[in-house]
Amino acid sequence: MSDTTHAPRAILADDERLMREQLRSRIAEVWPELQIVAEAKNGLEAVELTREHKPDLVFLDIRMPGLTGVEAARQIAQLPEDDEWAVPEIVFITAYDQYAVEAFEQGACDYVLKPAERDRLLVTVERIKKRLAQRSGEAEPDGPSNGTLQQLLHSLSARVNPGGAPKYLQWIQASVGQTIQMIPVEDVLFFISDEKYTRVQTPTVEALIRKPIKELVDELDPALFWQIHRSTLVNVKSINGISRDFRGRQLVGVKGLDEKLEVSRSYTHLFKGM
Known part of the structure; x- marks a missing residue:
C-alpha cells in the first residue's frame, strides 16, 4: 500500500492553465508539504501520469477533453496496486456542485468547487490527510472500499454524460x-x-x-x-x-x-x- 512516510505527492489535472496555477498556489498555502509532481491538461494525461508517478492524491477536473475527470478516475481506480502503492485518493475540481454532492455524501472521494476557496480547500486537505493516515495504519480505516469508489464513479459518469450525449462545455x-x-x-x-x-x-x-x-x-x-x-x-x-x-x-x-x-x-x- 502507499508509503505515507514520505512527503505526500499529488498530480493536478485541469485543461485550463490558469485554473491549475490558481489551485497549485492555494494548495501551497494550505498544505505546503504536498508535492505536485506532475500536471495534466486532459484526462488521458492524468491516467498516464498517475501510472508513471504513483501519487498519493490526484486532483481531477470534472470536465476535460479526451476523458472527463470521472472517466479518468475510473481508469485510475483500475491501475494495478502493489506493496508500495495503492490507488490514490481522488479530489474532483468542479463547477458543477450537483455532481459533487453525491461524491461528498458517499465519502468515496472529495471535491473542490471552482474557483478554489482557501477555507473549503482546508476542509479537503484535512480529510485527505486523515485518509492517508488510515492507509499507513496510523488511524483506524473508516473510508470506502475500492468497490464503493467504482460504484460512485459509474454513477457520476452517467450524470456527467447522460445517455452518451455529447459532453459540451457548460x-x-x-x-x-x-x-x-x-x-x-x-x-x-x-x-x-x-x-x-x-x-x-x-x-x-x-x-x-x-x-x-x-x-x-x-x-x-x-x-x-x-x-x-x-x-x-x-x-x-x-x-x-x-x-x-x-x-x-x-x-x-x-x-x-x-x-x-x-x-x-x-x-x-x-x-x-x-
Whole structure:
C-alpha cells in the first residue's frame, strides 16, 4: 500500500492553465508539504501520469477533453496496486456542485468547487490527510472500499454524460484582469481569436482564454454556437440581424453591442434566406 512516510505527492489535472496555477498556489498555502509532481491538461494525461508517478492524491477536473475527470478516475481506480502503492485518493475540481454532492455524501472521494476557496480547500486537505493516515495504519480505516469508489464513479459518469450525449462545455474559465471567473456558456455572446488569446464576450464582461477556436468548435454545442469565420464563434441566440457593408461582406449584429462580426465566404450559407 502507499508509503505515507514520505512527503505526500499529488498530480493536478485541469485543461485550463490558469485554473491549475490558481489551485497549485492555494494548495501551497494550505498544505505546503504536498508535492505536485506532475500536471495534466486532459484526462488521458492524468491516467498516464498517475501510472508513471504513483501519487498519493490526484486532483481531477470534472470536465476535460479526451476523458472527463470521472472517466479518468475510473481508469485510475483500475491501475494495478502493489506493496508500495495503492490507488490514490481522488479530489474532483468542479463547477458543477450537483455532481459533487453525491461524491461528498458517499465519502468515496472529495471535491473542490471552482474557483478554489482557501477555507473549503482546508476542509479537503484535512480529510485527505486523515485518509492517508488510515492507509499507513496510523488511524483506524473508516473510508470506502475500492468497490464503493467504482460504484460512485459509474454513477457520476452517467450524470456527467447522460445517455452518451455529447459532453459540451457548460462553463468557461476565463481571465478578467487579475482574476479568474467562471462564465456560463449560455451567457457568452461570441468568441473571437487572435494569434495568442481568444476573447470571450458577454453582455457585461470581456475576458480572455488561451483555448483556440478550433478546440472550442469541438467543445461547444453546434446548435448554440455557429462558426461564422475561422476566428469567430457566435451565440445564435445573441444574433439580432445580418447586414452588408459597402464591400458586400455579411456582418452579424449582436444584441446589446454596437460591434459587428464579419462572416467569411465559407459560412455565408448559414444566413441564406435571412
